[in-house]
Amino acid sequence: MRTFLILTVDGLTNGFIYALVALALVMIWRATRVINYAQGAMAMFTTYIALFLITHGVTYWLAFVITLGAGFVLGAVTERVLVRPVEGRPPLNIVILSLGLLIFLEALAPMLFGGQVKSFPAPFSRIDLAVGSTVLYVSPFDIFVVASVLAVMLLLTVFFQRTTIGLSMRAAAFRPEIARLLGVRVGNMLTIGWGLAAMLGALAGLLIAPAIFLYPNNMDEVLVFGFIGAILGGLESPFGAVVGAIVVGLVLSYVGGYIGSDLETIGGLVILIAVLMVRPQGLFARGRQRQA
Amino acid sequence: MNTLTRHGLFFIALAAVLVAVTYQVDEFWNYNIAGIAIFVIAAAGLTVLTGINGQLSLGHGALMAVGAYTTSLLLKTQPQTPLILTLLAAVITTGAAGAIIGVAAARLRGPYLAGATLALAVGLPQIATHFGSVFGGNQGLPVAPLSPPAFLGTDFSSNRWLAWVALSAALVTLFLLANLVRSATGRRMRLVHDDETAARLAGVDVERTQVLAFIISAACAGLAGSLFAYQLGITSPTGFNLTLSLQLLSAIVIGGLGSLFGAVWGSILLVILPLKISDLAGNLNLSSDVANNLPLAVYGGVLVIAMLAFPRGIQGALVSLVRLGRRAVRAAGPRPQVSSTS
Numbered sequence: 001m002r003t004f005l006i007l008t009v010d011g012l013t014n015g016f017i018y019a020l021v022a023l024a025l026v027m028i029w030r031a032t033r034v035i036n037y038a039q040g041a042m043a044m045f046t047t048y049i050a051l052f053l054i055t056h057g058v059t060y061w062l063a064f065v066i067t068l069g070a071g072f073v074l075g076a077v078t079e080r081v082l083v084r085p086v087e088g089r090p091p092l093n094i095v096i097l098s099l100g101l102l103i104f105l106e107a108l109a110p111m112l113f114g115g116q117v118k119s120f121p122a123p124f125s126r127i128d129l130a131v132g133s134t135v136l137y138v139s140p141f142d143i144f145v146v147a148s149v150l151a152v153m154l155l156l157t158v159f160f161q162r163t164t165i166g167l168s169m170r171a172a173a174f175r176p177e178i179a180r181l182l183g184v185r186v187g188n189m190l191t192i193g194w195g196l197a198a199m200l201g202a203l204a205g206l207l208i209a210p211a212i213f214l215y216p217n218n219m220d221e222v223l224v225f226g227f228i229g230a231i232l233g234g235l236e237s238p239f240g241a242v243v244g245a246i247v248v249g250l251v252l253s254y255v256g257g258y259i260g261s262d263l264e265t266i267g268g269l270v271i272l273i274a275v276l277m278v279r280p281q282g283l284f285a286r287g288r289q290r291q292a
Numbered sequence: 293m294n295t296l297t298r299h300g301l302f303f304i305a306l307a308a309v310l311v312a313v314t315y316q317v318d319e320f321w322n323y324n325i326a327g328i329a330i331f332v333i334a335a336a337g338l339t340v341l342t343g344i345n346g347q348l349s350l351g352h353g354a355l356m357a358v359g360a361y362t363t364s365l366l367l368k369t370q371p372q373t374p375l376i377l378t379l380l381a382a383v384i385t386t387g388a389a390g391a392i393i394g395v396a397a398a399r400l401r402g403p404y405l406a407g408a409t410l411a412l413a414v415g416l417p418q419i420a421t422h423f424g425s426v427f428g429g430n431q432g433l434p435v436a437p438l439s440p441p442a443f444l445g446t447d448f449s450s451n452r453w454l455a456w457v458a459l460s461a462a463l464v465t466l467f468l469l470a471n472l473v474r475s476a477t478g479r480r481m482r483l484v485h486d487d488e489t490a491a492r493l494a495g496v497d498v499e500r501t502q503v504l505a506f507i508i509s510a511a512c513a514g515l516a517g518s519l520f521a522y523q524l525g526i527t528s529p530t531g532f533n534l535t536l537s538l539q540l541l542s543a544i545v546i547g548g549l550g551s552l553f554g555a556v557w558g559s560i561l562l563v564i565l566p567l568k569i570s571d572l573a574g575n576l577n578l579s580s581d582v583a584n585n586l587p588l589a590v591y592g593g594v595l596v597i598a599m600l601a602f603p604r605g606i607q608g609a610l611v612s613l614v615r616l617g618r619r620a621v622r623a624a625g626p627r628p629q630v631s632s633t634s
Contacts, residue, residue, distance in 0.1 A: 100591075
């Protein structure tokens with residue numbers, strides 16, 4: 001029972017971080033029909049920026065805010081400079097473009113910041129809380145992770161359902177032509193969408209780095225797990241992406257804890273294949289028109 | 293002259309040229325020629341799957357691992373197995389693995405297939421880590437280097453022999469695949485890629501064609517993986533990481549998707565570019581962090597720029613260049629066209 005609780009808390013915490021990556025992927029997929037394989041590498045890069053700031057005397061919270069801003073800029077610039085020109089080309093070209101960006105960023109980071117594995121500070125203690133003598137298996141940092149991801153999800157929901165710009169972005173993603181007729185600047189909406197997605201990635205990078213340390217390809221597996229979560233959820237649905245990612249987090253944690261930590265990724269692969277064999281469009285996608 | 297004879301003559305001529313080349317270059321370049329040939333095999337197989345049949349695979353590195361581990365395990369238990377058998381064993385097991393993955397992949401499209409194969413690329417090497425007693429864990433399994441046969445003389449360089457073996461395998465693979473893509477099967481594969489509904493209406497069994505493409509492609513990856521094991525001298529999970537899968541895919545796109553020539557150009561670039569950049573970095577007295585990562589940074593940059601500037605890859609650029617040249621020759625001819633539009 002004790003092991004089960006520990007594994008569940010671990011799985012949930014990781015699952016919430018994967019959910020950020022999954023949400024970022026879904027947001028970009030819905031807007032531009034592109035899977036951004038460089039999502040993880042971009043998050044790794046912004047985490048290095050945060051560490052650079054912190055080691056140069058900036059407080060954690062200021063660095064936190066600057067990093068989220070840097071993530072937004074990186075995402076927006078990527079859309080404008082790299083993705084926009086290849087729009088309408090064969091989809092595989094955009095896949096290679098984002099893989100190229102992934103490889104480039106993972107090589108640039110050690111050139112700028114040094115290649116050795118670095119530890120990354122957590123703003124709250126990572127030691128489990130205790131009431132009297134009973135250990136709760138939950139650390140203040142775990143609570144911070146889950147709370148901040150929930151807060152982001154709430155903000156995003158309000159943003160996309162209640163604000164003019166959020167509604168314009170949804171319109172631009174679903175019916176670009178009609179949105180344009182209604183006066184929505186579709187191009188700008190796509191740029192903002194990429195920026196927001198990269199900002200989610202940057203947050204994921206900041207939240208996972210204390211646990212997995214910081215090195216040039218530290219986000220590779222996080223991206224794969226987030227991607228698996230997004231696919232389980234059906235790629236179209238933000239809600240599905242979050243559920244999918246949390247399922248991935250839990251399954252990986254149980255597989256790692258009960259069977260063997262080397263087999264975590266295989267566990268992810270097995271659930272992915274199992275679900276896709278039953279529902280090739282994922283759990284929450286509707287209909288077959290979303291095959292592109 | 294029919295296709296088969298034409299291809300046959302072309303490949304015999306090419307083989308003669310390549311043998312001459314292996315006598316002209318030193319040990320180091322023979323080793324790298326073998327490397328190029330190995331990548332050509334895997335990339336050509338991936339071209340059939342992704343370029344011709346339209347199924348994206350981000351996990352071919354994992355299939356190469358299946359081939360490499362088959363060969364290494366066979367040599368561990370039966371060290372005297374002849375080369376041709378270890379290669380065949382790798383082709384068969386990897387082809388079988390490809391059949392299983394292909395059945396699953398035939399149900400998936402676009403990003404769903406990409407995600408599944410990506411998970412395969414990351415996950416499969418971990419099996420080797422987990423079952424360390426069989427697969428040698430993270431240290432991997434050692435593979436004895438190929439020794440040239442006795443009739444070539446005792447001082448025949450082992451790297452040249454490796455290059456010969458790899459080049460022969462690459463030429464045979466390319467010959468078979470070049471005939472395949474021009475056959476009825478190849479046309480069915482293209483049709484499935486271009487329009488699935490039309491293919492079904494024309495009576496093509498789409499799933500069967502897709503699974504077949506996956507088996508062929510996996511068999512090539514297995515052959516390449518087996519040779520890769522001989523080239524590296526060790527088979528370990530780190531040798532078959534995600535980067536290998538991504539490099540293969542990028543090689544066929546940057547070379548020119550859908551063309552076997554493209555797979556060759558892409559593989560040459562994939563091996564030569566990092567070597568040249570490493571040389572350059574070595575001469576510039578850069579810090580080790582910069583020098584070690586410069587080749588990858590340039591490689592990533594080249595991928596991005598190539599996709600912006602040459603969307604149809606090297607082969608596409610060559611074809612346009614030839615067309616441009618022909619037009620220029622025609623324009624300079626004695627009877628210039630009056631209506632020289634376009």
